[in-house]
Amino acid sequence: MPTPKLKTAVLVAGAALLARRALRRRIQASPLWPMPALEEPVSGRPRTRALRLLVTAREEIADGVVRLRLEGHDLPRWEPGAHLDLVLPSGLVRQYSLCGDPEDTSSYTVATRLVPDGRGGSREVHEQVREGIELEVRGPRNRFPLVEAESYVFVAGGIGITPILPMLRALPEGSEWRLLYGGRTRASMPFLEEVVKIGGDRVSVVAEDEEGLPDLDALFADVPGDAAVYCCGPEGLMAAVEERFPEVRLERFAPRTGADGDGAFEVELRRSGVTLTVPADRSVLAAVRDELPDTAYSCEQGFCGTCQQRVLEGEVDHRDELLTDAERHDSMLICVSRARGERIVLDM
Numbered sequence: 001m002p003t004p005k006l007k008t009a010v011l012v013a014g015a016a017l018l019a020r021r022a023l024r025r026r027i028q029a030s031p032l033w034p035m036p037a038l039e040e041p042v043s044g045r046p047r048t049r050a051l052r053l054l055v056t057a058r059e060e061i062a063d064g065v066v067r068l069r070l071e072g073h074d075l076p077r078w079e080p081g082a083h084l085d086l087v088l089p090s091g092l093v094r095q096y097s098l099c100g101d102p103e104d105t106s107s108y109t110v111a112t113r114l115v116p117d118g119r120g121g122s123r124e125v126h127e128q129v130r131e132g133i134e135l136e137v138r139g140p141r142n143r144f145p146l147v148e149a150e151s152y153v154f155v156a157g158g159i160g161i162t163p164i165l166p167m168l169r170a171l172p173e174g175s176e177w178r179l180l181y182g183g184r185t186r187a188s189m190p191f192l193e194e195v196v197k198i199g200g201d202r203v204s205v206v207a208e209d210e211e212g213l214p215d216l217d218a219l220f221a222d223v224p225g226d227a228a229v230y231c232c233g234p235e236g237l238m239a240a241v242e243e244r245f246p247e248v249r250l251e252r253f254a255p256r257t258g259a260d261g262d263g264a265f266e267v268e269l270r271r272s273g274v275t276l277t278v279p280a281d282r283s284v285l286a287a288v289r290d291e292l293p294d295t296a297y298s299c300e301q302g303f304c305g306t307c308q309q310r311v312l313e314g315e316v317d318h319r320d321e322l323l324t325d326a327e328r329h330d331s332m333l334i335c336v337s338r339a340r341g342e343r344i345v346l347d348m
Helices: 004-029 121-128 158-170 192-202 235-244 284-291
Strands: 050-062 065-071 083-087 093-097 107-113 134-141 151-157 176-183 203-207 228-232 249-251 265-269 274-278 308-313 331-333 343-346
Touching: 050 107, 065 121, 083 107, 093 107, 093 121, 093 158, 107 121, 107 158, 151 158, 151 235, 158 176, 158 192, 158 228, 176 192, 192 203, 228 235, 235 249, 265 284, 274 284
Parallel strands: 151 176, 151 228, 176 203, 228 249, 265 343
Antiparallel strands: 050 065, 050 134, 065 107, 083 093, 083 134, 265 274, 308 331, 308 343
């Protein structure tokens, strides 16, 4: 028969085991849960499970635009507006909208335009990604979902048609909608024939070399107040649409710019005991990596979440396209976001 001391030891051991399991579940459920006693911060981790998918098709579908088919098995389902993070052979991470069939769980389809003076991601896709290679993929994620509405207005510029195309396919028959699709030339506009076939006279095609810039004032002159407006394309186009219709839903794959917080400020790295100055022309990430070169990062555009860090003090000018309102309360993506005041303190 167990002695009282043995019973006590068993109870203590059992309680410790349950506590460890609860702690493990807590960490897994909320990777930014504050644990200041840890030697290493728990932020700065990939946010979604990675997949390894095979490139089975590569096709140029418009001037400077290639479409990739990535195949796997029992892939996570997605809805119109979703995108993937593609980890390129060099390690760069770039985001591409899904433009295939959401019901197809054996493959994902994305398209990308070559940007010769860009940051290198599109060039790598065009020059190095070929049929037969495997790519790491994270997602899908959707911050641009199609909502129920009485009517819809879509505005797409060039490659910005990719998240909108699955929306057009998914609209219930009889839906009231219209699309303005612009591009430099008709030959540079991907999926143009399919879009026109889907929408007919509901689609207005504006090629700049033929007609100049689209007339947004005319487009929004009679938009119903309850319409859902979606826009994806160059930053200038999205800014112009937002000026005319502030409630527009935007999908952007470049950091949001803003006037607030563009000056220099200080960043204290609390764990490291270091205070840095972040000039107006540098990111927090760049300044931090001067001191902590092993700091995790990837896309440098505010989309992948790898550089997410916990904020202990100070107000943040959030410029990312990823964090939820709850996460923005006490964390930031240091690749694009800045301080609103003169100082912030990070748990690093």
